[in-house]
Amino acid sequence: MTDTTDTSASAALTANGLAKRYRRGVWALRDVDLAIPPGSVTALVGPNGAGKSTLIKAWVGFERPTTGRVAVAGVDPWRDRSGALRHVGYVPQAASLYRELTVDDHLALAASLRRGFDRAHARERLEELGIPLEARADELSGGQQAQVGLAIALGTRADVLLLDEPLASLDPLARREFLHVVTDAVRTHGTTAILASHIMTDVEQACDRLIVLGGGRKLLGDSIATALAAHRIAVDGGAASGPGAEAVATFAGQAGERLTLVRLADGTVADASLRAASLEEVVLGYLASGRPGSARLAGAA
Ligand SMILES: Nc1ncnc2c1ncn2[C@@H]1O[C@H](COP(=O)(O)OP(=O)(O)OP(=O)(O)O)[C@@H](O)[C@H]1O
Ligand SMILES: [Mg+2]
Structure with missing residues (x-):
């Protein structure tokens, strides 16, 4: 499924024919088209290994596309790194603090590297969380x-936030609170956020769009409302395919029942x-579809 391309001119983040092959020959991304x-x-x-961090790092300008292009607010980060980075607040998957610097040193460093960095805002936030600045x-x-x-x-007040599994080590209340901060920024300032996450409750709380990557390919990229409208579930071998309906993959339900995710073509009335x-x-259906051998499973359903 493809994001509508007529939005790409005004999109905050794009990828066009993006592929990334690392030196050891691994294709981390293939044929990825996105317009967010x-x-x-x-x-x-x-x-794990689907290419999420690689995609985010391409937008940050840390990984050079092997083929294709990416852009942040219309700027190609590989051609104009500082121009693109002006728009970006990035949280890498692994915490990247300097062990011997204090919290306040980090804020000072950020302020020196980034024009317009809102140090007071960052300080206030950390104090509210009970994290000592010293x-x-x-x-x-x-x-x-x-x-x-x-x-x-x-604190960067960036218009694009690229968040690579930022919440994995946060307690549930802190996670929920952080997601509220992100959704508030989206509502009040029109911020655009990408949230790599394995935690479905976080996705449900905060996100209005969904990208599923598997083996470096985009398996799904759509608004959540569109994705929900276009899919149904067949239970225990029910009518998973028919005119306009295609089985995506079969996976186990919570009670061990066999669930098949069914994708409906536009305008199809579901069985x-x-x-x-x-x-x-x-999400589970697409994750299952990306597993080796899933075509056989989907075909059998
Ligand atoms: N620097 C690198 N050199 C070589 N291969 C790499 C490098 N970084 C990532 N890869 C490979 O690229 C693929 C995608 O990795 P990536 O880190 O983008 O996955 P991910 O979806 O973020 O996974 P996770 O959920 O574990 O964070 C994997 O096969 C990985 O081994
Ligand atoms: Mg990752």
Whole structure:
């Protein structure tokens, strides 16, 4: 499924024919086309090694596309790194603090590197979270270190936030609160956010768009409303295919039942035996479709 390309001129983030092959020959991304509208929060999901971090790093200008192009607010980060980075707040997957610097040193560093960095805002946020500004990074817990990275990204007041599994080490309340901060920024400032995550409750709380990557390919890229409207679930071998309906993959339900995710072509009326799919089921179906041998499974359903 393809994002509508007529939005690409005004898109906050784009990828066109993007492929990335690392030196050891691994194709981390293949044929990826995306056009992400401003003022949206997009979940980026996919199994380990699917290419999520590589895609984010291409937008940050840390990884050069092997073929194709990416752009942030219309700027190609490989041609104009600083021009693209002006738009970006980035939280890498692994916390990247300097062990011997204090929290406040990190804020000072961010302020020196980034014009317009809102140090007072970052300080206030960390104080509210009870994180001492004079603590050295290596004295903080994993979750506290992650919060420092998030506070710095938010302090940039960037119009594009690229968040690579930023919430994995946060407690549930801190996760929920951070997602509220992101969705508020989207509502009030038209910020665009990408959130790589394996945690479906986070995706459901905060995101209005969904990209599923598998084996470096885009398996799904759409608004969540469109994705939900276009999919149904067949239970235990029900009518998973028919005119305008195509089985995506079969996976186990919570009680061990066999669920098949069914994709409906535009305008298809779903067979009455099919039920609505939850967002988690749409994601599980595409994750299953990306597994080796899934074509056989889908074909058998
Ligand atoms: N620097 C690198 N050199 C060589 N191969 C790499 C490099 N970085 C990533 N890869 C490979 O590219 C593929 C995609 O990796 P990537 O880190 O983008 O996946 P991911 O979806 O972010 O996974 P995870 O959920 O584990 O974070 C993997 O096969 C990985 O081994
Ligand atoms: Mg990753």
